Structures are given as structure tokens and as C-alpha cells.
Amino acid sequence: MHIPDGIxxxxxxxxxxxxxxxxxxxxxxxxxxxxxxxxxxxxxSLLTAAFFVASWIHIPMPPTSVHLVLNGLLGALLxxxxxxxxxxxxxxxxxxxxxxxxxxLGVNAMIMGLPAIVAHYIFxxxxxxxxxxxxxxxxxxxxxxxxxxxxxAMFVVILLTNLPAEINVISERAAIYALAIxxxxxxxxxxxIAALITVFLRRVRPGILDGV
Amino acid sequence: xxxxxxxxxxxTVSRLSFSYEDKPDVLKSLDLAVTAGERVGIIGPNGAxxxxxxLLVCGVLKPAAxxxxxxxxxxxxxxxxxxxxxxxxxxxxxxxxPSVKDDVAFGPQNMGLPKEEVEARVTQxxxxxxxxxxxxxxxxHLSEGEKRLVTVAGVLAMQPRLVIYDEPSANLDIRSRRxxxxxLQSxxxxxxVASHDLELVLEVCSRVVLMDEGAIIAxxxxxxxxxxxxxxxAHGQEKPHSLIPHAVPH
Amino acid sequence: xxLLIDEYTGLESPLHRWxxxxxxxxxxxxxxxxxxxxxxxxxxxxxAVTITVYAVSRLPATFVAxxxxxxxxxxxxxxxxxxxLSGESVIATWGPVAVHQEGxxxxxxxxxxxxxxxxxxxxxxxxxxxxxxxKAMRSLGLPDIMADMALLSFRxxxxxxxxxxxxxxxxxxxxxxxxxxxRRGLKVLAWLGGSLxxxxxxxxxxxxxxxxxxxxxxxxxxxxxxxASSRDTLILxxxxxxxxGFIIGDIALGxxxxxxxx
Numbered sequence: 001m002h003i004p005d006g007i008x009x010x011x012x013x014x015x016x017x018x019x020x021x022x023x024x025x026x027x028x029x030x031x032x033x034x035x036x037x038x039x040x041x042x043x044x045s046l047l048t049a050a051f052f053v054a055s056w057i058h059i060p061m062p063p064t065s066v067h068l069v070l071n072g073l074l075g076a077l078l079x080x081x082x083x084x085x086x087x088x089x090x091x092x093x094x095x096x097x098x099x100x101x102x103x104x105l106g107v108n109a110m111i112m113g114l115p116a117i118v119a120h121y122i123f124x125x126x127x128x129x130x131x132x133x134x135x136x137x138x139x140x141x142x143x144x145x146x147x148x149x150x151x152x153a154m155f156v157v158i159l160l161t162n163l164p165a166e167i168n169v170i171s172e173r174a175a176i177y178a179l180a181i182x183x184x185x186x187x188x189x190x191x192x193i194a195a196l197i198t199v200f201l202r203r204v205r206p207g208i209l210d211g212v
Numbered sequence: 213x214x215x216x217x218x219x220x221x222x223x224t225v226s227r228l229s230f231s232y233e234d235k236p237d238v239l240k241s242l243d244l245a246v247t248a249g250e251r252v253g254i255i256g257p258n259g260a261x262x263x264x265x266x267l268l269v270c271g272v273l274k275p276a277a278x279x280x281x282x283x284x285x286x287x288x289x290x291x292x293x294x295x296x297x298x299x300x301x302x303x304x305x306x307x308x309x310p311s312v313k314d315d316v317a318f319g320p321q322n323m324g325l326p327k328e329e330v331e332a333r334v335t336q337x338x339x340x341x342x343x344x345x346x347x348x349x350x351x352x353h354l355s356e357g358e359k360r361l362v363t364v365a366g367v368l369a370m371q372p373r374l375v376i377y378d379e380p381s382a383n384l385d386i387r388s389r390r391x392x393x394x395x396l397q398s399x400x401x402x403x404x405v406a407s408h409d410l411e412l413v414l415e416v417c418s419r420v421v422l423m424d425e426g427a428i429i430a431x432x433x434x435x436x437x438x439x440x441x442x443x444x445x446a447h448g449q450e451k452p453h454s455l456i457p458h459a460v461p462h
Numbered sequence: 463x464x465l466l467i468d469e470y471t472g473l474e475s476p477l478h479r480w481x482x483x484x485x486x487x488x489x490x491x492x493x494x495x496x497x498x499x500x501x502x503x504x505x506x507x508x509x510a511v512t513i514t515v516y517a518v519s520r521l522p523a524t525f526v527a528x529x530x531x532x533x534x535x536x537x538x539x540x541x542x543x544x545x546x547l548s549g550e551s552v553i554a555t556w557g558p559v560a561v562h563q564e565g566x567x568x569x570x571x572x573x574x575x576x577x578x579x580x581x582x583x584x585x586x587x588x589x590x591x592x593x594x595x596x597k598a599m600r601s602l603g604l605p606d607i608m609a610d611m612a613l614l615s616f617r618x619x620x621x622x623x624x625x626x627x628x629x630x631x632x633x634x635x636x637x638x639x640x641x642x643x644x645r646r647g648l649k650v651l652a653w654l655g656g657s658l659x660x661x662x663x664x665x666x667x668x669x670x671x672x673x674x675x676x677x678x679x680x681x682x683x684x685x686x687x688x689x690a691s692s693r694d695t696l697i698l699x700x701x702x703x704x705x706x707g708f709i710i711g712d713i714a715l716g717x718x719x720x721x722x723x724x
Contacts, residue, residue, distance in 0.1 A: 053625075102580075201659065
């Protein structure tokens with residue numbers, strides 16, 4: 001879901017940084033409103049690292065395998081800490097794997113981070129009308145799938161609206177749509193894994209589900 | 213099968229060498245043979261190569277040179293072989309299922325066994341380690357000692373011929389440690405134990421191998437090897453307390 | 463904690479000695495200017511500047527080469543698709559395959575911008591230790607909470623990574639092979655990920671206790687030790703001028719990839 005450097009114009013990458021700066025400021029404001037934000041920092045940090053490592057797990061998808069994004073689950077578990085966490089994750093990715101994303105850090109953070117915050121609100125809904133394992137699983141699935149779906153949609157829209165004007169739009173569009181369709185099974189897998197993990201956590205350590 | 217009367221060789225390691233990318237000569241041309249029913253203790257300082265040796269025997273790592281034979285067949289790295297099992301130093305590395313039952317069933321399920329057989333093995337393995345009442349609990353909620361028992365059950369359920377224990381008594385309280393020692397003493401499998409807990413090695417093992425810097429320094433009778441003060445101290449060990457004559461009668 | 467990216471941060475070069483805060487501001491601004499460029503003539507200047515910066519940094523060529531594995535997939539994809547699929551004016555044909563001018567120019571533009579931005583990024587990260595870079599960001603305005611989170615996550619990243627490897631080895635030794643997509647397979651992998659989260663969460667409680675026992679939260683974080691010299695400022699000004707030069711130059715030349723051919 002990353003947009004690499006070199007494709008988007010400055011106006012978009014600049015706007016991305018602006019939006020990210022605002023969302024970060026907003027998230028931190030929300031974080032500071034809690035009673036003891038410093039207590040939650042170790043929890044959020046370790047979970048950030050764990051999510052980063054967990055995304056290295058290969059999920060088989062013949063003929064190849066994929067890595068999950070897990071931004072929906074991240075949002076469900078970390079709440080407003082999710083946005084800084086994703087920003088930090090993207091930064092570490094750039095450092096460790098060197099596939100860049102320096103100018104597009106802002107845009108990519110919005111693509112992954114905004115849906116995470118949405119997922120947080122969706123996951124909270126599971127408590128309406130009584131909490132249960134089934135509801136946890138269902139809302140876990142929804143958080144995971146919707147977050148991934150929104151990310152894919154944002155990715156597609158940003159690319160489509162910023163194609164270099166000179167080139168043949170039709171084949172470019174076709175390629176981008178094909179990419180989007182290829183991600184549909186991934187949306188389901190993200191949802192399924194998020195559901196399985198949330199149900200697992202409810203059995204083993206339900207405190208995690210109530211947020212950092 | 214070997215002729216009646218002579219013990220079957222379970223493990224043969226010949227001229228085994230291994231290096232990591234950033235650490236050369238972790239194992240230097242090691243030779244080791246283990247016969248059926250033996251309980252062999254591997255002692256030595258951290259970094260001697262004990263864990264590396266275990267990972268090679270299990271086929272997780274591939275030797276740089278040398279040869280490993282398990283029950284007469286060469287060990288193929290990467291291949292699943294339920295005849296050899298490894299109990300990791302940190303139980304958290306092995307426990308990941310939501311309940312103890314699920315975790316102990318993991319190995320047999322991967323072996324493709326039918327459901328009734330899997331259940332039977334789980335019940336049996338848990339009873340052998342004395343953990344039957346833990347069956348429904350989540351593994352993450354157990355004490356260190358209980359976790360240790362469950363990881364042992366998890367490998368015993370695969371009914372291996374050779375079980376390797378990497379620092380099994382680390383972090384255990386006295387009671388759990390005693391339970392572990394009794395378990396090891398009564399195990400019918402061939403056992404390899406790496407431990408800093410020299411008293412455990414004395415109580416459990418029929419043979420001791422002293423390793424240091426990737427080589428076997430000495431092997432033989434536990435009391436003899438571990439009673440040799442200069443040998444032990446030369447390789448970062450100490451003489452176990454129970455081999456030292458009482459200074460104060462008690 | 464030794465890190466691969468920090469391998470050459472101990473070298474001596476003007477870039478190594480540049481105040482990390484100014485380096486961050488200067489090189490990031492430069493990289494944004496690169497992303498602005500559209501005229502192909504400016505691409506030559508971009509490449510020249512990038513190569514110069516890299517040469518000045520004294521980082522070995524292998525540093526970049528090692529990190530080009532994943533990025534090269536993207537480059538190959540762009541170079542192999544755009545010229546053949548995009549554009550209207552055909553400039554060459556090989557049987558049924560036609561090379562389009564617009565696509566070719568777009569491919570060159572994207573590939574050059576991508577490569578130059580990547581290399582400057584590597585210089586930025588490779589000439590200052592990661593921890594120092596994070597401190598520099600903090601002194602430039604990165605919120606304390608984020609800096610704390612970055613440092614702490616980073617500290618435990620390697621350990622959690624090692625835990626994952628151990629857990630995967632243990633699973634493999636008990637016969638698990640994730641080859642096909644199956645219900646059981648997904649469940650097991652989900653439990654693996656979930657366990658990682660649980661262990662990290664529990665570990666964080668001990669970490670928090672250890673931190674507050676040594677006074678975490680009682681005093682504001684120490685002021686940064688960065689001290690810029692006039693030389694640092696001069697270099698920053700020079701880089702900003704180059705940046706502005708790129709922007710003005712590109713606009714003057716038409717700010718258009720196809721301008722060269724019209």
C-alpha cells in the first residue's frame with residue numbers, strides 16, 4: 001500500500017505531510033487527554049514493535065505469499081496511538097528495508113493511518129448491546145477488512161488523480177484497477193486474521209482489547 | 213534394529229562443524245554418539261555451542277561440514293521429523309495456542325493423526341507430566357513451572373525417540389524443578405539435557421559431556437567429570453555442591 | 463545495539479560532521495525539490511547533485527547497492543511497463559511491441575526521481591546514527607511522546623523479532639508448514655501473531671515498572687546537545703540555494719516533461 005517516491009507531484013506529497021502533521025497533532029492531543037499518558041507509552045511502543053514484527057509473518061497465498069498490513073487491528077487495539085505508531089512503523093520500514101518513501105511518508109501515513117482510526121471506532125461498537133465472543137469476532141473482521149478496504153481505495157484514488165498528464169490514461173487506469181482488484185482477496189484475509197486475533201486475545205488477555 | 217543385547221545408537225554426530233555469518237567456528241569437528249535410553253547431560257559456558265548443536269540435530273540448521281545420523285538415517289535439514297523433539301529454553305517461544313489442550317495437540321495434528329488419536333495422545337502426555345488439570349487453561353496464564361510442563365507435554369505428544377532439553381530448569385521454583393527432575397528420571401525416551409543446573413545433571417544423567425568453544429573437552433561419568441575441579445574451572449564451571457565434602461556436618 | 467544502517471556512521475566526511483538537525487532539514491528539502499522536477503534536463507542536474515552528495519559522504523558503493531534489492535523491483539516494473547503501455551506517439555517498434563514516447567519519458571522521469579530521492583535518503587540515514595536522528599527530530603519539534611515511542615519500539619524490535627523467529631522454529635519443529643491457504647493455517651498464524659502481541663504487552667508492564675522506578679515522567683527530557691557551527695549554517699544555506707535553484711530552474715524550463723521535444 002505504499003506509494004513510492006518519484007511518482008506524485010509536490011503538491012500532493014506536501015499536502016500529505018500537512019495532513020499527517022495535523023492528524024499527529026490531533027492524535028497526541030487526544031492521547032494527552034487521558035489520565036496518565038506516560039503509563040501507556042511503553043504499552044503502545046511495545047505493541048507498535050510487535051505489530052511491525054507481526055507484519056513479517058508470511059501468509060500463504062499461492063503461488064506466492066503476502067505480508068499483512070494489520071492497520072485495522074492496530075487501530076482497534078491502540079486507538080489514537082495508532083497514528084503515531086503507523087508513522088513510526090513507516091519510518092522504520094524506510095530505515096530497515098530502504099525502499100524509500102521519504103517524500104511520500106505523509107501520504108502513506110494517511111493511507112494507512114486514517115483507516116486505523118476509523119477501525120478504532122468500528123471496533124468500539126462491539127460493546128453495544130452486550131459483549132460476546134461472536135461480536136468480537138465480527139467487529140474484528142469489520143475493522144480489519146474495512147481498514148484495508150479504505151486504504152486500497154485511498155491508494156487507488158490518489159494514484160488515479162495524479163497520473164502524469166502526458167501518458168495514455170486508459171491503460172494506466174486499467175493497471176491501477178487491476179491492482180485494486182488483486183487486493184480484494186487481501187481485504188478478506190486481513191479481516192479474517194483480525195477476527196481470529198481478536199477472538200484469541202479475548203480468550204487469553206482481554207485487557208488488550210480495551211485499548212492502551 | 214540392532215542385534216539383541218547391544219544397545220541401539222540413537223544419535224551419531226561425526227566431525228560436525230558449523231559457523232554463523234557473524235560468528236565463525238561455533239562448532240569445530242564435533243563427534244558424539246548417544247545410545248538408546250541414555251540420559252546425556254551437556255554442560256559448558258554460554259556460547260559453547262550447545263544450542264547450536266541442538267538446532268543442527270533437529271535439522272533446523274544445516275551443517276557446514278560433518279554428518280548427523282538419527283536412528284540410522286541421515287538428518288535432512290528442513291524436514292519435519294517427529295522422532296526428535298526440542299524443548300526450548302524459553303517456554304514462551306513454544307506456547308502460542310489459546311489453550312493448553314490446543315498447544316499439546318499441535319504436534320500430533322501436524323503429524324496428520326486422526327482426531328481420536330490426537331486426543332488420546334494429548335490426555336496421555338498431560339498425565340505423564342502431571343498437568344492434566346491444566347488442559348483448558350490458556351497457556352499464557354500459567355506459572356513458569358506449569359508452562360515448562362506444558363511444553364514438555366507438547367513434545368511428548370509426538371512420541372519422539374530422542375528428546376532434547378535446553379536449560380529446562382531455568383526460572384523454575386524448587387517444587388517445579390523437583391517435578392521436572394522426577395519427570396526426566398522416569399522418561400523412557402533417550403534424553404539430551406543442556407543445563408547450568410549441575411545438580412540436576414548429576415541427578416538425571418548417566419553421562420556428561422563438557423563443551424567449550426565449539427568442541428567437546430571431556431565426556432564420561434558425571435561424578436568423575438564434574439568432580440574434577442581443575443577441569444571444571446578451566447571451562448567456566450564449578451564443582452557441584454553435592455560432590456564437595458561437608459565442611460559443616462549436617 | 464548494533465544496527466545495519468548505522469554501519470558507516472563513524473566515517474569522516476563533511477556530511478558526517480554536519481549538524482544532524484540541519485542535515486535533516488537540508489536534505490529533506492532537497493528531496494522535495496527533486497520530486498517537483500519535471501523537465502528532463504533538470505534530471506541530469508539532479509543526478510549530478512545526487513552523485514556529488516554521495517561522493518562527499520564517503521559512504522561505500524556497497525551501502526547503496528545492498529539496499530537496492532527491493533527498490534529495483536519497482537524500477538524494473540516502471541521501466542518495463544510505462545514505455546510499452548502508455549502514450550500515443552510511437553517512436554520504435556519491435557514486432558508487435560511498440561515503444562511510446564510519452565511512456566518512455568515518464569518512465570525515465572519517475573525512475574530518476576525515485577533513485578535520486580532514495581540515495582539522498584540513504585545518505586541522510588547512513589551518516590548519522592539512527593538514535594541521533596531521532597533526537598534531532600525531537601529538537602526540531604517532534605512531540606516527546608512520539609520520540610519516546612520511537613526509541614522504545616526500536617529498542618525492543620530486535621528482541622521481538624528474535625522471539626518471532628524462535629516461535630516459528632518451534633512451530634516448524636512440531637511439523638507446521640504454512641504452504642496452502644487453509645482455515646487451520648490462518649488460525650495458527652493468527653495465534654502466532656496474537657501471542658506476539660500478548661507477550662509484548664505483558665513485557666511492557668515490567669518495562670513501565672522499571673522505568674518509573676528510575677524516575678520516568680518526573681523530569682522533562684534532557685535538552686539536546688546539538689550545537690551548530692557557522693559552517694553548518696553555511697552548508698545548510700548552500701543546500702537550500704540548490705533546492706531553490708532546482709525549483710526555479712524547472713519552472714523556467716517549462717516544468718513539463720515533454721517540453722524538451724517541443
